[in-house]
Amino acid sequence: MINRKKFDFALAAYLIILIVMGCVAIYSATTTTIGDYIHTENNWWKQIIFAAVSLGCAFLLLRLPMPIFELIVLPAFVLNLLLLIAVLFTPAVNGSHRWFSLGGLNYQPSESAKILTILMVARVISKQHLTEVRQIFYGLGITLVPILLILIEPDFGTTLVFFFSLLAMLVAAEVPLVYILLLISPVISIVSSLWWVAIVVWILLLLFLLLRAKLSWIAVSITGAINVFLALIMPVFWNGLKNYQQDRVLSFIDPMRDPLGAGYQIIQSKIAVGSGAIIGKGWLQGTQKNMNFLPEHHTDFIFSVIGEEFGFLGSLLLLFVFILFFQRLATAVGELKIKERKIAAAGILAYLMFQTFINVGMNIGLVPATGIPLPFISYGGSNLLINTLAVGVVLKYLNERGFMI
Amino acid sequence: MTRSVPTLVFRISLGVLMAVLVGALFRLQVVKGSYYKNVAESNFVRIRRIVATRGEIYDCKYRPIVTNVPSHNLYLTSGKIADTGKLAEFLAANFGIKPEDLRKEVFQQRFKTYEEILLADNIPYETVLALSERLNEFPELSFRTGTTRSYAYPNHFTGYVGRIDEKEYQQFAAEDYSLNAYIGKTGLERYYEVLLRGRDGKEFIQVDAQGKSLELFKDNISVAPLNGLSLVLSIDNDLQSYANEVFPAGRKGCVIVTDIQTGGILAYLSKPDYDPNVFMQKISPETWEALNSKEKPLLDRIIHATYPPGSVFKPIIGSKGLETGVIDRNTRLSPCVGGLRIGNRFFRCWSHIGHGSLSIVDAHRFSCDVFFYDLINRMNLDAVFQHVKACGLVDRTGIDLPNERDGFFPDTAYYRNVRHIKSALNGYKANLGIGQGEVLCTPLQINTFYAAVARDGLWIEPHLLVSTMGRSRISRDEVQPLQKHRLPWSKNTMQVIHDAIWAVTNAPGGTARAINVPGTTTFGKTGSAENYMGKMTHAWFTGYIVTDKPEIVVTVFMENAGGGGGVCAPVANKIFNYYMGNIERIKAPATIPPQLRTPGEAATPTETPPPETNQATPAPETPTQDPPQ
Structure with a gap:
């Protein structure tokens, strides 16, 4: 059922290029050179096997008849929610309950929840005759269930991904931007409460925009009141926190406050990437990587190895491939005419793009460390499988173009 | 290409996010x-562990037993190795480290x-001086000072520490041991590892090759170590060394001296011994060969070996007889004619002449075997087993040392199911009655039992630790x-047993007349147990002295040394007399030396420690290792 004329070879090609780049980086990240003694862990060929399996699964997905695919989304989503509950009862690893371990393979239900939630939200909010408000509330309602379960694990970083895909899907559903502004206004209010000038400017700007959009007076005043209240209550709430709780929040926002914890990883990553300079130290030649200052740098900190060994030019090349890949996905969103598929593709685009930005940003000290891997590059089977399937879904949608319209 | 609001929003977002990343990169x-290239080349930016100082071990007068030196x-x-071959050669030549060991260590880490x-x-310091110069060729190597343990004298209770091995490292993964850590391997070092160890601190090192701060972080935040x-x-070093002095040279065996009031052990001597410093x-x-010789110097004969107790076991059988009412103080059992016929076998008494018909007190005094052959055969074996168990001679005592062994006393099920004996058990029981046959005890179990007898029946878990400092x-x-419990005895039984073991050391013809401690009332029991290890019997003496209150119980045991009254009782007598001669000094409370005082604590000598007030605020502690050069 794969239509050669409609199959998006460019998107598939970018996907494979990214996976290959990942394997090259993983090979280096797991190699240790001590004098004339060189040791490489077997992660790189494991990743190749994972890649083959993932691409195979994506291929099967493409062959799957569309009605069957549409039929399994809801049961799969419910099953996934059950797994998210079940995972809370597994023994804690590093203080959180995230993984099922099955004979050496680890599976995170929060990974598959990302793609299934996107498909579920897309299905519901694309229904005809829904008002914008309902679209927003249905979307939020569906997204909040897995988010709450994942917060219990706890895994804060992953829940952010859900929010960003939801926003993107609402944009794709052509919900007026002013509603999306309403949706994110509390977050901005909380952030702006750090400085009273920012509060005043923000609230005025918000009211202005809302009035421009010709919202009713009631809606505007309620929104304004809520935001003013949030901005004013935040300092009170903050001062009510215990010292160590404040410290924890501040260290999350600014890891450099905690040199013995998160700050240590960020600074080591920055040194590795920075010391790569323009052309890098060469493949397998990373000295910081070799000293193993960062534990497990084949997973979340894989970009530090790329930055160190291939320098600014290598990093640019990687980002360039990512840009082409995301451009192609954005185009796909425009090309898909069925509303549900368009919205789903937008969610997938946002989720991959957000993860890429957060991970690279974390590696160069731009954003807090949240434990989000770099899509297609970081080592890890279930992550690679889910990301590849997500792209597979878009490929499938593109492949089915024109059948219904 | 389609132009629509959503795609535009996505393209703009993508552009902005990527521009931010490229800019930051x-x-x-x-x-x-x-x-950053410079920073990377210095190789010094890392978290360093500040090793906590391990707690030391002192005797009851705060005199050192185990110290850090x-x-x-x-x-x-x-990670800094440049030339493995050259390094391996250097290490093999100067430190005797085999290249394959080096490779293994490097691989592990x-x-x-x-x-x-x-x-x-x-x-040795001379080696450090001689090689310091050459170390410049090997930036991967560095000399630094750390601490090691020093053990004041050979003994079996302190144990020793060693480098953590791979198995222990896995087992205690959650406890934050470093691969270089020392961990208690045996004895108190192992038993109280959690108390002794403390918690390592850590600090962030941010210097360049010249030692200048790189100022990657504003503050030099560190977590101070929590010292052990x-x-x-309860050990008294004087008494311990005196026991060591009077123990006959060349003999194998042990001496245990326990304070009856507290159950604390004053002297813990197992011979032959070894020096933990090795x-x-x-x-x-x-050295390794000597440690593993057939004398078994590593074996702690007090708790890691079990022996037939012989006649020191008799009060346990006697007391059961009194409790069940089979006998009372005056009951005379079958007359001893140098033995007793049971079934078609003749069970000998140690005396060929025979003791005639005896009461329980005299049976203890002369240690007549026939009385106990007869007594145990008038009782139910399983009831006797329960009694022996309740007296603390089956289960390990629970002393604060690792790997203590259980004792053994058979019950009917054992003979039927393990030994498959169908016939009557009278012969086997007869042997059990005099502490022979299958019954086995550790010397500590015997000592603890007699301490309980001295306390009028209150059994207290023996122990070495008094408190932490x-x-x-x-x-x-x-x-x-x-753990504390009462022996299952009535007051009357207690009185008869006291009289019986008083007679052993005091009445004419008693087997332990060698015991003579002026100013005290003495009690005791000898034993000479036949065994498979050699022709000579194992010699036992265990007894205690009472002034205005019970003082100490001493157990002396020697493997294959002959009769307990002849070889063990004199050693015990010397220890009793040494104790009485120095009783004021031994009992005088000692002043707590300043380095052991808990913060805020007065220097006044106190027998019972004052209630702890400031546990929550540990004293500021200094790092114990020099920073790398």
Whole structure:
């Protein structure tokens, strides 16, 4: 059922290029050179096997008849929610309950929840005759269930991904931007409460925009009141926190406050990437990587190895491939005419793009460390499988173009 | 291509996010690239562990038994190795480290190549001086001072520490041990590892090759180490060394002296012994051979070996007879004619002449076997088993040392199911009645039982630890509550047994007349147990002295040394007399030396520690290792 004329070879090609780049980086990240003694862990060929399996699964997905695919989304989503509950009862690893371990393979239900939630939200909010408000509330309602379960694990970083895909899907559903502004206004209010000038400017700007959009007076005043209240209550709430709780929040926002914890990883990553300079130290030649200052740098900190060994030019090349890949996905969103598929593709685009930005940003000290891997590059089977399937879904949608319209 | 609001929003977002990343990368790699290159080359930016000082061990007068002494150590940072061959050659020539061992160590730590590996410890200072110059050729190697343990005298209770091995490292993964850590391997060092160890601190090192701060972080935040707690034992070093002095040279056996009031052990001597200090260095093949000779110097004969108790077991059988009412104080059993016929076998008494018909007190005094052959055969074996168990001679005592052994006493099920004996058990029971046959005890079990007898039947768990010292003071009862229970005896039984073992050391013809301690009432029992280890019997004496209150119980045991009254009782007598001669000094409370005082504590000598007030605020502690050069 794969239509050669409609199959998006460019998107598939970018996907494979990214996976290959990942394997090259993983090979280096797991190699240790001590004098004339060189040791490489077997992660790189494991990743190749994972890649083959993932691409195979994506291929099967493409062959799957569309009605069957549409039929399994809801049961799969419910099953996934059950797994998210079940995972809370597994023994804690590093203080959180995230993984099922099955004979050496680890599976995170929060990974598959990302793609299934996107498909579920897309299905519901694309229904005809829904008002914008309902679209927003249905979307939020569906997204909040897995988010709450994942917060219990706890895994804060992953829940952010859900929010960003939801926003993107609402944009794709052509919900007026002013509603999306309403949706994110509390977050901005909380952030702006750090400085009273920012509060005043923000609230005025918000009211202005809302009035421009010709919202009713009631809606505007309620929104304004809520935001003013949030901005004013935040300092009170903050001062009510215990010292160590404040410290924890501040260290999350600014890891450099905690040199013995998160700050240590960020600074080591920055040194590795920075010391790569323009052309890098060469493949397998990373000295910081070799000293193993960062534990497990084949997973979340894989970009530090790329930055160190291939320098600014290598990093640019990687980002360039990512840009082409995301451009192609954005185009796909425009090309898909069925509303549900368009919205789903937008969610997938946002989720991959957000993860890429957060991970690279974390590696160069731009954003807090949240434990989000770099899509297609970081080592890890279930992550690679889910990301590849997500792209597979878009490929499938593109492949089915024109059948219904 | 389709132009629509959503795609436009996505393209703009993508453009902005990627522009931010490229900009940040440009700043980091192009603008500040050479700065970070410098930082990377210094190789010094890392978290360093500040090793906590291990607690020391003192006797009841705060005199040292185990102390920390400085030592020179050689460390390797495997990530900096340039030439493995040259390094292996250097290490083999100067420190006797085999190339394959080096390779193994390096491989083990391949995920932590920046962390230092402890290659050799306790290096003589001359070697350090001689090799310091050559170390410049090997930036991966460095000498630093650390600490090692020093043990005041050979003994079996302190145990010793050693480098953590791979199995222990896995087992205690959650406890934050470093691969270079020392961990208690045996004895108190192992039993109280949690108290002694403390918690390592850590600090962030941010210096360049010249030692200048790189100022990657504003503050030099560090977590101070929490030093381990020192232990104060009930052991009295004077008494311990006196026991060692009077124990006959060349004999194998043990001496246990216990304070009856507390159950604390004053002297704990097992012979032959070994010097734990030998484990602090690489052990030479000769030393290793000596440690594993057939004399078994590593064996702690007090708790790691079980022996037939022989006649010291008789009060247990006697008391059961009294309790069940088979006999009373005056009951005379079958007359001893140098033995007793049971079934078609003749069971000999140790005396060929025979003792005639005896009461329980005289049966103890002369240690007549026939009385007990007859007595146990008038009782139910399983009831006797229960009684022996309740007297604490089956289960291990629970002393605060690892790997203590259980004793053994058979019941009917054992004979039927394990030994498959269908016939009557009278013959087997007869042997059990005199502490022979299958019955086995550790010397400590015997000692603890007699201490309970001295306390009018209150059994208290024997122990070495009195309290911890230093950062906080925790008494033994707070660390782990002491087990206590009463022996299953009536007052009357107690009185008869007291009279019986008083007769052993005092009445004419008693087997332990060698015991003579002026100013005290003495009690005791001898034993000479036949065994499979040799022709000579195992010799036992166990007894106690009472002034206005019970003082100490002494158990002396010697393997294959002959009769207990002849060889063991004189040793015990010397210890009793030494104790009485020095009783004021031994009982005088000692002043707590300043380094052991808990913060805020007065210097006044106190017998019972004052209640702890400031456990929550540990004293500021200084790092114990020098920063790397």
